[in-house]
Amino acid sequence: MPINETLSQYSDWSYTTSVVIYILAMVFYMVEQSFGKRGKAVAERTRNRQLVTAGAGTDDTATQDADTATRDADTAGPRPPRSRAERFGRMGVALTVLALLLHGAALVLRGVATNRAPWGNMYEYVMITCFVAVVAWLWLLRKHPVRHLSTFVLLPNVILMFIGGTWLYSEAAPLQPALQSYWLIIHVAAAAGASGVFLIPGVASILYLIKARNESRPEKFASFASKLPAKEVLDRIAYRTTVFAFPVFTFGVLCGAVWAEAAWGRFWGWDPKETVAFIAWVIYAAYLHSRATAGWRGNRAAVINILGFAATVFNLFFVNLVTTGLHSYAGVG
Amino acid sequence: MTPETPASDDDVPGGDPAGDTATSDTATRTNHRTPLRKAWAFVRNTWRGLTSMRTALILLFLLAFAALPGALLPQRNLNENNVNEYISEHGWWGRLLDDLGFFDVYSSVWFSAIYLLLMVSIIGCLVPRTRDYLRGMRAKPVLTPRNLARMPHHERTTTGDDVESVMAATRSRLRGWRLVEREEAGGARSISAERGYLRETGNLLFHFGLLGLVIAFAGGALVKYEGQVIVLADGSEFCNSGIYNFDSFYPGIWVDGTELNELCVRVNDFHAEFEAGQPVAYEAGIDYQSGEDLVNGTWQPYDLAVNSPLRTAGDRLYLLGHGFAPTFTVTFPDGESRTHTIQWRPTDQTTLLSEGATKFEEPGITDPVERRQSQLAVTGLFAPTPAMHGNILSSAGPQLTNPTAAVDIMRGDLGVDSGRGQSIFEIDQSMVDEGRLERVARENLEVGDSVTLDDGTRVSFDGVERFVSLQVSHDPTQNWVLGFSILMFAGLGASLFIKRRRLWVRATPDGERRTVVEVGGLARTDQAGYGEEFTRIAADLLGRK
Numbered sequence: 001m002p003i004n005e006t007l008s009q010y011s012d013w014s015y016t017t018s019v020v021i022y023i024l025a026m027v028f029y030m031v032e033q034s035f036g037k038r039g040k041a042v043a044e045r046t047r048n049r050q051l052v053t054a055g056a057g058t059d060d061t062a063t064q065d066a067d068t069a070t071r072d073a074d075t076a077g078p079r080p081p082r083s084r085a086e087r088f089g090r091m092g093v094a095l096t097v098l099a100l101l102l103h104g105a106a107l108v109l110r111g112v113a114t115n116r117a118p119w120g121n122m123y124e125y126v127m128i129t130c131f132v133a134v135v136a137w138l139w140l141l142r143k144h145p146v147r148h149l150s151t152f153v154l155l156p157n158v159i160l161m162f163i164g165g166t167w168l169y170s171e172a173a174p175l176q177p178a179l180q181s182y183w184l185i186i187h188v189a190a191a192a193g194a195s196g197v198f199l200i201p202g203v204a205s206i207l208y209l210i211k212a213r214n215e216s217r218p219e220k221f222a223s224f225a226s227k228l229p230a231k232e233v234l235d236r237i238a239y240r241t242t243v244f245a246f247p248v249f250t251f252g253v254l255c256g257a258v259w260a261e262a263a264w265g266r267f268w269g270w271d272p273k274e275t276v277a278f279i280a281w282v283i284y285a286a287y288l289h290s291r292a293t294a295g296w297r298g299n300r301a302a303v304i305n306i307l308g309f310a311a312t313v314f315n316l317f318f319v320n321l322v323t324t325g326l327h328s329y330a331g332v333g
Numbered sequence: 334m335t336p337e338t339p340a341s342d343d344d345v346p347g348g349d350p351a352g353d354t355a356t357s358d359t360a361t362r363t364n365h366r367t368p369l370r371k372a373w374a375f376v377r378n379t380w381r382g383l384t385s386m387r388t389a390l391i392l393l394f395l396l397a398f399a400a401l402p403g404a405l406l407p408q409r410n411l412n413e414n415n416v417n418e419y420i421s422e423h424g425w426w427g428r429l430l431d432d433l434g435f436f437d438v439y440s441s442v443w444f445s446a447i448y449l450l451l452m453v454s455i456i457g458c459l460v461p462r463t464r465d466y467l468r469g470m471r472a473k474p475v476l477t478p479r480n481l482a483r484m485p486h487h488e489r490t491t492t493g494d495d496v497e498s499v500m501a502a503t504r505s506r507l508r509g510w511r512l513v514e515r516e517e518a519g520g521a522r523s524i525s526a527e528r529g530y531l532r533e534t535g536n537l538l539f540h541f542g543l544l545g546l547v548i549a550f551a552g553g554a555l556v557k558y559e560g561q562v563i564v565l566a567d568g569s570e571f572c573n574s575g576i577y578n579f580d581s582f583y584p585g586i587w588v589d590g591t592e593l594n595e596l597c598v599r600v601n602d603f604h605a606e607f608e609a610g611q612p613v614a615y616e617a618g619i620d621y622q623s624g625e626d627l628v629n630g631t632w633q634p635y636d637l638a639v640n641s642p643l644r645t646a647g648d649r650l651y652l653l654g655h656g657f658a659p660t661f662t663v664t665f666p667d668g669e670s671r672t673h674t675i676q677w678r679p680t681d682q683t684t685l686l687s688e689g690a691t692k693f694e695e696p697g698i699t700d701p702v703e704r705r706q707s708q709l710a711v712t713g714l715f716a717p718t719p720a721m722h723g724n725i726l727s728s729a730g731p732q733l734t735n736p737t738a739a740v741d742i743m744r745g746d747l748g749v750d751s752g753r754g755q756s757i758f759e760i761d762q763s764m765v766d767e768g769r770l771e772r773v774a775r776e777n778l779e780v781g782d783s784v785t786l787d788d789g790t791r792v793s794f795d796g797v798e799r800f801v802s803l804q805v806s807h808d809p810t811q812n813w814v815l816g817f818s819i820l821m822f823a824g825l826g827a828s829l830f831i832k833r834r835r836l837w838v839r840a841t842p843d844g845e846r847r848t849v850v851e852v853g854g855l856a857r858t859d860q861a862g863y864g865e866e867f868t869r870i871a872a873d874l875l876g877r878k
C-alpha cells in the first residue's frame with residue numbers, strides 16, 4: 001500500500017497548527033492563573049472546607065472530599081458574574097479543544113496516509129502520547145476545578161510536541177517487518193496511553209511539592225502557591241490519574257512481553273526498554289504503596305510519582321536515542 | 334505490600350492504614366528474658382521488620398535502583414562484545430565493575446538478594462492477610478455507629494413511613510450488599526451494609542500472582558535455553574543435536590546441553606519484499622522435523638517470518654535476521670580453484686552494509702611454513718545496493734540491486750594455527766600488525782569482476798547467497814509466567830477499581846407515625862467517587878428524587 005503523500009502533508013500541517021493553538025491556549029490560561037481571583041478563590045474554598053470537616057472527622061476524610069466539595073461549592077448557589085479572567089480560562093479550554101481536534105486529525109490523517117496504526121515511530125509515538133495527555137486533562141477538568149492550572153499541563157505537552165515535530169520527525173512510511181503485528185496496535189497504544197496520562201500526576205506532584213513547601217515555609221513561592229489549590233486536591237488528582245494509568249501501563253508491558261515472545265524469541269530479556277519499563281513499573285507500584293504507609297504519604301509520595309514520570313521520559317528519549325536495543329524503531333537519524 | 338492493610342479494620346473513619354509500628358515496643362519488652370526468648374524475639378522482630386510495609390517500599394526502591402545499571406552499562410546476556418570492549422576501554426574501573434557483577438546485573442548476587450528479600454517480604458505480608466481475609470469472609474458488617482452524623486457522608490430526613498417499611502425499602506435497595514439488621518433501644522432499627530469485598534480478593538490475587546510470576550520466571554532461568562545459528566538459504570540444513578551446532582548458545586543454569594529437544598530445519602529460500610525502498614516483509618521458506626517426524630524422516634513445510642515463529646514440540650523457531658553471503662572463487666596459478674560462500678555480518682541493519690572475511694588455503698600445500706605464507710583472505714565491505722562516498726563503499730538500501738564488494742585481499746599467515754579462536758567475520762589483526770599478513774590488492778568488485786594478484790592468482794566475485802539467522806528457544810515455564818501475569822493483572826484491576834465501602838441506615842420512631850431516617854457512609858479505602866454513589870443511594874432511601 002503506497003503512502004498517500006497529500007494526506008501525510010495535511011497531517012503535518014494539522015500537527016503544527018495544533019501546537020500553535022495549544023500555545024495560544026496557554027496564554028489564555030496564564031491570564032486566568034495570574035490575574036484571576038479564581039485561583040485564589042478555589043484555594044480559599046478548599047481550605048475552608050478542610051477546616052470544617054477537620055473539626056468534625058479525622059484528618060483523612062477532610063482531604064478525601066476536598067475536591068468534591070469544591071465542585072459542589074462551584075455549582076451550588078447563585079453564581080457571581082463571571083470575571084474577565086474566568087472568561088479567559090473558558091476561552092483557553094475552547095482553544096484546547098480546538099487544538100485537540102487538530103491534533104486528533106493529525107493522527108487520523110497519518111493513519112489513513114500510511115494505512116496502519118499511526119504509532120510506529122517516535123514522532124508518532126509522541127503525537128499520540130500528548131494527545132492522550134490532553135484528553136485526560138480535559139476529562140479531569142470536568143470534575144475538578146483546576147482549569148487555571150492547565151498551563152502547567154500544556155507546557156510539557158507543547159515541549160514534547162515541539163521536540164517530536166522537529167528532532168524526532170519522520171516521514172510517513174510503511175512499517176518495517178518487525179513491527180507488522182496487531183500487537184503494535186495494542187502494545188504501543190497502551191504504552192502511549194499510560195505515558196500520556198502519567199504526565200498529569202507528574203505535573204500535579206510537582207505543584208504539590210511547591211504547595212507543601214509554601215505551607216511549611218510561607219515565604220517560599222508565596223504568590224505562586226497562593227493560587228494553587230489545596231495540597232490535598234493536587235494529591236487527589238495525582239492519585240486518581242495514577243490509579244487509572246498504572247493498570248494500563250501494566251497491560252502495555254504485559255502485551256510487550258507477549259509480543260516479544262513472538263518477535264524476539266523470548267518474553268523478557270532485559271533489553272534497555274524492558275529494563276526501564278520494569279523500573280518505571282516498580283516506581284509506580286512504590287507510589288501506590290507509599291500512599292498507604294505512615295510517614296510516606298504526602299511529600300514522599302509526590303516525589304516518587306515524579307520519579308516515575310522521569311523514568312517514563314527517560315525511557316522514551318534516552319533509551320530510544322542513546323542506547324541501542326531491540327526497541328530501536330525510533331525512525332530517527 | 335498493599336495499599337490497605339488489615340490494621341485499618343476498625344471503625345474510626347479513615348483509620349491509619351499502616352501497621353508498621355509494632356517492632357519497637359516488643360523489642361523493649363523482651364529485654365530481660367532468657368537468651369532463647371531473646372533470640373526468638375530477635376527472629377520475630379527481624380521478620381516483622383522485613384515484612385513491614387516500609388521495608389517492602391525500600392526494597393522496591395532498591396530493586397528499581399539496582400536494575401538501572403543494566404540499562405546503562407552493556408550486558409553480557411545482550412552483547413558480550415560490547416562488554417569486553419567496555420572493559421578494555423575503561424581499565425581498572427571496567428574490571429572492578431566486572432568483578433562486582435555490573436555486566437551481569439540480573440544474575441548478580443545483589444540483584445538476586447534484593448528480589449529474594451522482596452519475595453520474603455511479600456510472603457510475610459500475605460500470610461497474615463490471607464488469614465484475616467478468610468476470617469473476614471464470614472464477618473458481619475460492623476455495628477451502626479451511634480452518631481451517624483460524624484461519618485464523612487451523612488444525610489437525614491423525617492418520613493411518614495413506619496420503621497418496618499423503611500427497613501424493607503432499605504433491604505431491597507441494598508441488594509448485593511452484605512447486610513445485618515439490628516434492633517436498637519427505643520424501637521429504633523438499623524442496617525449496616527458493606528460492599529466491595531472483592532477489592533481485598535483482588536489485592537491478594539495481585540500479590541500471589543506476582544509471587545507466582547517471579548517464581549516461574551526464576552524457574553525458567555534454570556531450565557530454558559536459546560541458541561542462535563546462521564544458515565544459508567540455499568537448502569542448507571541445521572539440527573540442534575548438540576550445542577556446537579549453534580553459533581551461540583545461552584543455556585539455563587541446569588542445562589548442560591546434552592539433552593536438547595531435537596529439531597531439524599532446512600532453509601530453502603528467503604524473500605524480502607520492498608516498497609519504495611523500504612522493506613515490508615521478510616520470509617524464509619523452510620522444512621522442519623521435530624518429534625515423530627525425526628523418526629519417520631518426514632519434513633513439514635513452514636513459512637517462517639518475523640513475528641511469526643514456528644512452534645513445535647516444545648520448541649520455538651524464530652527468524653531473527655538475514656544477510657548476505659558473497660561467493661568468491663580463488664583460482665591458483667596451477668589452475669586449482671576453491672569457491673567459498675561465507676556469511677558476512679551486517680553492520681547496519683537498515684542498509685545491510687556488511688563486513689566479513691572469506692578465508693582460503695591453497696590446496697596441496699603440506700609444508701607448514703609455506704602454508705603460512707600462502708593463506709588468503711578476502712575481507713572488506715559488501716553492499717547490496719552500493720553508494721559510493723568518494724572511494725568508500727556504503728549501502729543505499731537492503732535491496733539486492735547491484736551487489737558490490739569493496740575488498741582487501743590479504744596474503745600470508747591467517748593465524749588459524751595459533752590456537753586462538755577466530756571470528757569467521759574478521760581476520761586476526763595481530764597478524765597484520767606483526768607483518769605476517771599483508772595486503773596484496775584492494776578492489777571494488779561487482780558480480781563477475783575479478784582481480785589478479787602479482788603471482789597470477791585470480792580472485793573473482795561470483796555472486797551472493799542469502800543467509801538467515803535463526804533462533805531456537807526452549808522454555809517450558811513461559812506459560813506459567815503468562816498465567817500468573819494474567820492473575821496479577823486481574824487482581825490489580827479489582828484492587829484498584831473496587832471500593833470497599835460501608836453504609837448504615839437507622840430508622841428511629843419519632844412520635845406519632847413519623848420516622849427519622851438517617852444514612853451514613855464511609856469508604857474504607859480511598860474515598861474518591863464514593864460521594865456520588867452515596868448521594869444516589871441516600872436519595873433513593875430518603876425518598877428524594
Ligand code: HEM
Pocket residue numbers: 119120121122125178179187188191192195252253255256257258259260261263264267268269273274275277278312313315316317320327329330
Ligand atoms: C517485554 C517486552 C516489552 C516491553 C517491556 C516493552 C515496553 C515498552 C514501553 C514501556 C514502551 C513505551 C515507552 C516509551 O517509549 O516511553 C514501548 C514502546 C514501543 N514498543 Fe515495546 N515493549 C516490549 C516489547 C516490544 C516488542 C516485541 C516490540 C516490537 C517488535 C515493541 C515495539 C514498541 C514500539 C514500536 C514502541 C513505540 C515507539 C518507541 O517508543 O520506540 N515492544 N515498549
